[in-house]
Amino acid sequence: MLSTSHPEALRFDHVTLEFPGAHRPAIQDVSFQVERGKVVAVIGPSGCGKSTILNLAAGLLSPTRGEVYFDGLPVTGVNSKAAYVTQQANLLPWLTVRANIGLALKFRKIPKDERNEKIDHWIKTVGLTGFGNHFPRELSGGMQKRCAIARALIYDPSIVLMDEPFGPLDAITRLKLQQELLNLWDEQRGTLVFVTHDLNEAIYLADEVVVMSDGPGTIRRVLPVPFERPRQISSLVESREFAELYNDLWSLFRSELRTSEATS
Numbered sequence: 101m102l103s104t105s106h107p108e109a110l111r112f113d114h115v116t117l118e119f120p121g122a123h124r125p126a127i128q129d130v131s132f133q134v135e136r137g138k139v140v141a142v143i144g145p146s147g148c149g150k151s152t153i154l155n156l157a158a159g160l161l162s163p164t165r166g167e168v169y170f171d172g173l174p175v176t177g178v179n180s181k182a183a184y185v186t187q188q189a190n191l192l193p194w195l196t197v198r199a200n201i202g203l204a205l206k207f208r209k210i211p212k213d214e215r216n217e218k219i220d221h222w223i224k225t226v227g228l229t230g231f232g233n234h235f236p237r238e239l240s241g242g243m244q245k246r247c248a249i250a251r252a253l254i255y256d257p258s259i260v261l262m263d264e265p266f267g268p269l270d271a272i273t274r275l276k277l278q279q280e281l282l283n284l285w286d287e288q289r290g291t292l293v294f295v296t297h298d299l300n301e302a303i304y305l306a307d308e309v310v311v312m313s314d315g316p317g318t319i320r321r322v323l324p325v326p327f328e329r330p331r332q333i334s335s336l337v338e339s340r341e342f343a344e345l346y347n348d349l350w351s352l353f354r355s356e357l358r359t360s361e362a363t364s
């Protein structure tokens with residue numbers, strides 16, 4: 101992973117985002133920070149502004165008020181140091197799985213042999229063995245998402261932003277990739293911000309969980325996840341601490357669901 105001396109990879113400072121013509125801001129006065137090397141999960145009801153937060157971090161949107169900082173500097177355009185796995189996989193339809201996954205390495209002029217070796221490794225890691233020469237249209241939604249994850253992680257980006265990375269996957273593949281991501285993070289300690297609807301996933305993977313409220317999107321609480329790393333999901337789920345944290349998160353989330361039902 102790339103290293104810089106700035107301790108905060110990402111900082112939102114009183115950020116409000118109003119889409120033109122919208123009757124209320126998508127997010128309002130959002131402040132939080134992500135320390136370098138930390139994994140942060142963002143959860144909250146549909147429409148509360150989770151994707152908007154990632155789009156701001158990636159530099160695809162600019163705040164209406166407030167500032168987003170990356171490595172201590174304001175984000176003023178597309179943030180090329182961030183790898184972004186968007187909510188839709190967004191693969192290039194005219195390229196094969198191999199070419200999609202290897203794209204960032206090609207841009208960086210990595211020699212072909214090294215590129216192929218890394219592509220092979222990532223195809224295997226995300227369970228796409230045998231599909232390297234297929235095109236995105238020949239893959240299921242979950243396979244496309246796995247391809248997008250491999251494409252983002254292959255070049256050791258400084259920060260990874262993922263929008264519901266495991267959303268469309270079946271339970272087994274999901275668990276496998278969650279554990280794979282944990283192992284990878286133990287080796288590389290990169291910075292990761294991801295959006296999820298899955299409370300278990302937030303606890304398995306994250307060092308902190310940002311819980312958002314709806315209408316407009318604000319931050320309700322930031323809960324630390326105190327489990328040491330390396331983590332094994334299978335032993336985590338059996339611990340009492342896991343159950344307690346899950347209950348805390350669930351009570352917060354449940355009251356959010358009630359609030360959004362009442363305001364919609």
Ligand SMILES: Nc1ncnc2c1ncn2[C@@H]1O[C@H](COP(=O)(O)OP(=O)(O)OP(=O)(O)O)[C@@H](O)[C@H]1O
Nearest residue numbers: 119120122126145146147148149150151152153187
């Ligand atoms: N391009 C846009 N133009 C106008 N309004 C938008 C646009 N994109 C998002 N919004 C609005 O901003 C708010 C936040 O949207 P966002 O996509 O960030 O929510 P989300 O939390 O990611 O939801 P989900 O969990 O369903 O993906 C919503 O009210 C949405 O309607």
Ligand SMILES: [Mg+2]
Nearest residue numbers: 150151187263
């Ligand atoms: Mg979203």
